[in-house]
Amino acid sequence: MPVDLGIAEKQRSTPFYRDEKGRAYSKTEGPNACEKCFLRELNGCSALQENELADYMHLSQSYTYSRRSNLFNQGEAALNCYIVTKGVARLYRLLSDGRRQIISFALPGDFLEFHQQEWFTASADAVTNVNICRFSKQELFQFIADKPHILNKFYSLVYEGLSQSHEQIMMLGCRSAEERVASFLLNLRERFKKIGYISITLPLVMSRQDIADFLGLTIETVSRTFTKLVKDRRIIIVPDGVRILDLPNLKNIAKGIKENVFY
């Protein structure tokens, strides 16, 4: 089963439930088929030993959220944690006056809220149709309590997230609009590669507004910057994404190097 970003689907057809907050979702009955999951090699689940898999499969349940729907909200009791298995989700925080900062885009294999804190510190919703594995936090952490090899793997993943956040801090703190957009495209490209999604077109499943709120820019600045990159022949814009024409130069822009420098 290949990586699925949920690009094509615009509508959902499966029947859905609503939770106590009115969120629509659909659910796969019975335990998850972890042994067939293409993500097993990639993420925290890879730390599982064969004899642990059967129990683990019963811990999580598969859910589907449709495009634009909400997964959880900042401030709510954090009873569950999530792994994205298909599509893209956005993790964000809001200020009281409506300003939004997207903290990260979660791709297949990414963990959300794998902590033991009582409340969600951010909100998340589905950018495309999204499939997730949902765990009861309490059950999950009980399961791994005597399995340090798994906890260790989780630890590494959180640290990786921390490292990504530091990169993001660097980006927002000292990079220009053009550098931000270039970094964003390259980072996305790397992450797709890592999960085995390789294609000439770099799909941009999120809106310009999402990109703007991620990069700390306005939608107009993002648009103008894309236009500039197109004019300078670094990229071309295609339906649902971009194609990178001049990778080395884009990398230099992302690094903050103005002219062509080869090394």
Place this chain on the structure above:
Amino acid sequence: MPVDLGIAEKQRSTPFYRDEKGRAYSKTEGPNACEKCFLRELNGCSALQENELADYMHLSQSYTYSRRSNLFNQGEAALNCYIVTKGVARLYRLLSDGRRQIISFALPGDFLEFHQQEWFTASADAVTNVNICRFSKQELFQFIADKPHILNKFYSLVYEGLSQSHEQIMMLGCRSAEERVASFLLNLRERFKKIGYISITLPLVMSRQDIADFLGLTIETVSRTFTKLVKDRRIIIVPDGVRILDLPNLKNIAKGIKENVFY
């Protein structure tokens, strides 16, 4: 032993060594006196059980770095990890053209580089004279490999760091200069409180340039913003720090609320 931010000391008197990179430091011979350490209640060490303490004490060694000296650099092999026990350090990343982004200020009790990655992803140096506990990463992670209660504690601490980083992303992505400075002061105040450092004056041991590089602003903008906060009677500037005059209003500014709002 109370929290010591190393404010008063401008000079160091103890003899020092130099490591292979030419870094000056001094070292306490023999095992650390963890049983007397005031941080034991606060940080990761609090997860240690009585019978584990003796072994743990032999894992780390106490080092002193003088003001402005370097602890480690981005890109070097990450053989050690650190806990600040006195003073303040800055963790930062550099761009090739010299732009610097300070990722965090590490106060007593804060962990640095508690990961198992091969290389340092950031640099750190001493803002004041700094005491640290230094661990061999390999030895430390070997020690905790069969002690999930400690690993679990570390996990929580890393997640807390992640949460702080997300706050920082929010700050850099969508807050104005005044909001950033207000948030910075309040956040520092909270963190001092947490480690038991309570005083009328909020000490600012870092330079304006450090604050600017942390907040993604220039030194001039930081200075002007302080001046504005003084004029508006939110704070007063005193030697080595500020005093907060109007806490509720400062909190509103930090939240992005313009006028007096009580709730």
Place this chain on the structure above:
DNA sequence: CGCGACTTTGAGCTATCTCAACAGCAGTGG
């Protein structure tokens, strides 16, 4: 007292924002 490091203040500049118009496209309904 004088030097150097740091901070504040001033004045003009610019990258990015704001506001507004318009273009493209999908869905809808007659």
Place this chain on the structure above:
DNA sequence: CCACTGCTGTTGAGATAGCTCAAAGTCGCG
């Protein structure tokens, strides 16, 4: 099949928060 509507993205023109450069002030220290 085509007007109509709503949503998203692009482009333009003017406004502005924060930046840059320059000068002056402050403070600790020899």
